[in-house]
Amino acid sequence: MSVYSRDSETHYFDEITILRALAIMAVISIHVSGAFVFMDSSNFLAVVYMAINAFSSFAVPLFICISGFVLFNKYPDNIDLMVFYRRRLVVLLPPYLFFSIISLILEQQRGLNYDLPAILFKFFTGGWISSYWFIVLIIQVYLAYPLLQKIFSWCRIHNKIPDLLVITFLGGVVYNGYIVPSVFNQIAADPSGISVITRFSAFLFYFFLGMAAMDRNEEFFPRIITKTGIRYYPIPLLIGTTLGIIAISQLFLGNKPDIARILPLYAWNWIVAFILPLYYLVIFGICSLISTAFVSQKNTMYTLLDTIGHYSFGIFLVHLFMLSEIITILNRAGFGWENYLFYPITFTLILTSSLFIIAIIQKIPGGRLITGGTR
Helix, strand or coil, rough: CCCCCCCCCCCCCCCHHHHHHHHHHHHHHHHHHHHHHHHCCCCCCHHHHHHHHHHCCHHHHHHHHHHHHHHHHCCCCCCHHHHHHHHHHHHHHHHHHHHHHHHHHHHHHHHCCCCCHHHHHHHHCCCCCCCHHHHHHHHHHHHHHHHHHHHHHHHHHCHHHHHHHHHHHHHHHHHHHHHHHHHHHHHHCCCHHHHHHHHHHHHHHHHHHHHHHHCHHHHHHHCCCHHHCCCCCHHHHHHHHHHHHHHHHHHHHHCCCCHHCCCCCCHHHHHHHHHHHHHHHHHHHHHHHHHHHHHHCCCHHHHHHHHHCCCCCCCCHHHHHHHCCCCCHHHCCCCCCCCHHHHHHHHHHHHHHHHHHHHHHHHCHHHHHCCCCCC
């Protein structure tokens, strides 16, 4: 969901738009498949939801990777800081504030009142809407980019990019394997907001990976997956998804699968923290293969994904509002979580309604300002 303005000197990659579409659909999938937490028992359908949820969790890492790719594509060397920050923040802040204020109004209508410090805290941490922590994360990315670009350029000159990727990969493992379980989980609901402020460090690997992919783009998209390599992808996908199901089961349902009983909790945290990034890389490869296939064909599905990709930021902004309304309507009609058609129908309704609403808003004067425009 990287937001940027392309000028005539910046090469445009159609594949990136398709990747955005796949990522925003994964975001919606995460929230729809989260229905398993409302189910009465851990039945087969609940496990399916958890598998979908685990697989779809690549969304934010992919968006961060796309941000690294896009920013390094447009700003590979000298940066006019005033122009850079104005362009980045002017696209992000108005929609973020607008929809956060809407959420504040809705909460007040439900009888939830906050004092001024609580309101400001929620604005600074993305707390008004559960997924808006991502916008805070992207703002951190933009603020840090000039420094990150210098670090990457130095590593590029000295052939240290592999070292940079390894270091940031291990840093993310430490953050997710030790810091999160040991520090933030001890603070009820993390009232200090420390996790939101520091979460950027867990995504540096994906950001630098995107920059590295841009640096080698002539090889990246055409050769992202070899025919030989495709045969081995089901194995890491199965392992990663299984680990994701176990982790989700423990976190949300309090279940203790047999493997979780064998390993101490701290060991389990480290294993998940180490394997999940590798799992995401496999999914990145599959998404890249899909994007290059559609770009080469330019068929009807490409047109649909291209449209979704261009409106991805706006879809992200409104999809949770649509999720709440659509699920409420479906539940009143007796169409609940236990129905096997719940996921595909709800997912389709949220995606199409969000896309329609954003397209309408952008036709209103000033509408592009509150939706971030199209990418």
